[in-house]
Amino acid sequence: MIVGASMGGLRAAESLRRSGFDGQINLIGAEPHLPYNRPPLSKDLLAKDKTLADIAFPIHHGELQANFVLGNRVETLNLEESHVELSSGAKYQFDYLVAATGLRSRQMSFPNNLGRGRYSLRTYDDARSLRDSLAPGKRVVILGAGFIGLELAATLRTLGCLIDVVAVEAIPLAAILGNEFGDEVRRRHVNEGVRFHLERSIVDLIGTREVEGVLLSDGTELPCEILIEAVGSLPNIEWLSGNEIELSNGVLTDQTLRVMSESGTSYQHVFAIGDIARFPYSTRSLPARRIEHWNIPIESAKWVGRQISHHEKPGSVLEFKQGERFNPLPSFWSDQFSVSILSYGEPTLADECLLIEGELGNEFIMGYRRAGELVGVAGIGMRREVNKLRGEIRL
Amino acid sequence: MIRVYVDLSKCQHYGQCVFEAPNIFKLNDEDKLEYAATADDSELLNVREAIDVCPMQAIKLVD
Ligand SMILES: Cc1cc2nc3c(=O)[nH]c(=O)nc-3n(C[C@H](O)[C@H](O)[C@H](O)COP(=O)(O)OP(=O)(O)OC[C@H]3O[C@@H](n4cnc5c(N)ncnc54)[C@H](O)[C@@H]3O)c2cc1C
Numbered sequence: 298m299i300v301g302a303s304m305g306g307l308r309a310a311e312s313l314r315r316s317g318f319d320g321q322i323n324l325i326g327a328e329p330h331l332p333y334n335r336p337p338l339s340k341d342l343l344a345k346d347k348t349l350a351d352i353a354f355p356i357h358h359g360e361l362q363a364n365f366v367l368g369n370r371v372e373t374l375n376l377e378e379s380h381v382e383l384s385s386g387a388k389y390q391f392d393y394l395v396a397a398t399g400l401r402s403r404q405m406s407f408p409n410n411l412g413r414g415r416y417s418l419r420t421y422d423d424a425r426s427l428r429d430s431l432a433p434g435k436r437v438v439i440l441g442a443g444f445i446g447l448e449l450a451a452t453l454r455t456l457g458c459l460i461d462v463v464a465v466e467a468i469p470l471a472a473i474l475g476n477e478f479g480d481e482v483r484r485r486h487v488n489e490g491v492r493f494h495l496e497r498s499i500v501d502l503i504g505t506r507e508v509e510g511v512l513l514s515d516g517t518e519l520p521c522e523i524l525i526e527a528v529g530s531l532p533n534i535e536w537l538s539g540n541e542i543e544l545s546n547g548v549l550t551d552q553t554l555r556v557m558s559e560s561g562t563s564y565q566h567v568f569a570i571g572d573i574a575r576f577p578y579s580t581r582s583l584p585a586r587r588i589e590h591w592n593i594p595i596e597s598a599k600w601v602g603r604q605i606s607h608h609e610k611p612g613s614v615l616e617f618k619q620g621e622r623f624n625p626l627p628s629f630w631s632d633q634f635s636v637s638i639l640s641y642g643e644p645t646l647a648d649e650c651l652l653i654e655g656e657l658g659n660e661f662i663m664g665y666r667r668a669g670e671l672v673g674v675a676g677i678g679m680r681r682e683v684n685k686l687r688g689e690i691r692l
Numbered sequence: 693m694i695r696v697y698v699d700l701s702k703c704q705h706y707g708q709c710v711f712e713a714p715n716i717f718k719l720n721d722e723d724k725l726e727y728a729a730t731a732d733d734s735e736l737l738n739v740r741e742a743i744d745v746c747p748m749q750a751i752k753l754v755d
């Protein structure tokens with residue numbers, strides 16, 4: 298039983314089959330669509346006239362032999378009796394459970410809490426409704442200057458919209474990639490005509506029936522037709538509650554991605570993967586963390602498929618070693634105007650950040666060190682060099 | 693023999709495929725992707741991994 302039919306869920310099913318699992322696979326998904334790729338939603342999909350078919354993952358149904366139940370959410374999990382109940386009322390028994398329900402966009406609440414003219418971006422349907430409202434010359438306020446906020450700023454600016462970005466931080470991305478890197482990204486956005494309102498927040502909306510503007514914490518009023526909230530996301534964990542599963546900030550797992558209870562024991566048949574999984578470091582004594590990067594659903598899904606096949610038929614999965622720990626190298630990319638960022642590792646762990654190659658203002662690579670060890674790299678351009686440094690990262 | 697196709701209009705040259713199937717894919721001096729259009733059957737699993745990790749869904753196996 299795989300709950301969440303997005304990239305993580307699909308890759309888990311594929312991994313199960315590739316590692317020899319021959320039982321039944323059910324994939325339950327709240328969205329009405331078969332799994333598709335999310336990154337283009339903030340990039341190509343808004344910019345070009347693309348459809349769901351362009352971003353859908355290819356699925357070999359003959360090989361996968363999986364039962365997709367779409368447009369249905371799992372409402373409750375009963376771990377004691379090993380079943381889940383869907384919004385349709387249907388109940389499914391399971392031997393193994395994989396939680397892959399990812400995240401949803403965080404929504405703000407304002408005194409004048411208008412609904413029309415407000416958007417967020419997590420799903421294809423979100424992207425469609427945003428795209429339908431766009432036109433050159435439209436005034437768009439984006440709240441949040443994280444990766445999704447900045448990508449949206451770039452994509453919509455390229456489409457001819459007028460963009461104001463509002464964010465509480467002084468330098469975009471500084472908390473993730475450091476001040477110099479963040480400043481460099483901001484500068485390139487400003488060159489393209491994006492306006493920033495940093496160290497500010499939106500305290501209220503202006504308008505009667507739909508959003509006509511926003512009021513900032515410093516008293517500024519910004520007129521706009523479209524407000525996009527890109528202020529991070531929340532894990533979809535509600536369906537797991539009531540089972541003594543440790544659910545603070547995602548689903549806590551052990552080193553093998555088995556879900557853990559509040560009292561610190563692992564459930565042998567229950568796994569979490571992708572954006573929702575909060576997994577421990579395999580070599581560092583730091584708190585477990587979630588990683589919202591595209592390669593984590595892939596790697597964690599592959600791992601869990603093999604774990605389950607191995608549990609079913611010990612010895613059947615050749616490449617799997619006993620005592621092995623899940624230890625992925627996070628990788629991340631982002632496209633904003635002509636800026637393409639490529640990053641490996643976990644720059645947020647660093648206590649020191651230094652320019653490794655190139656020069657700010659042009660193409661460059663920053664290295665991130667913790668106690669002298671390289672824990673991450675990130676570059677604008679210079680991909681081949683960034684890729685070379687990948688092997689030197691110690692996590 | 694397997695046949696590999698990369699839609700270079702989709703490819704953003706991140707080189708993720710290079711790590712999965714280094715015998716097939718590489719980034720050249722200009723950071724652009726180059727690949728071998730045909731390969732030995734023994735590369736099939738690597739190419740499938742490369743297909744999975746390509747962020748742009750640009751790689752295909754052709755029959
Ligand atoms: C706009 C956007 C751009 C991105 N760009 C990049 C990028 O450039 N680079 C990068 O590295 N990463 C990027 N990411 C992140 C990447 O897409 C995610 O890491 C990845 O989608 C996570 O996959 P997942 O399967 O864990 O979760 P999700 O893709 O979130 O899938 C979870 C699925 O579970 C469903 N679900 C939730 N609750 C239930 C329930 N109770 N019952 C049944 N189904 C349920 C949801 O509807 C959803 O379909 C981007 C994400 C977004 C949204």
Ligand code: SF4
Pocket residue numbers: 698702703704705706707708709710717725745746747748749750751
């Ligand atoms: S992984 Fe995909 S996008 Fe990246 S270089 Fe290879 S084919 Fe191109």
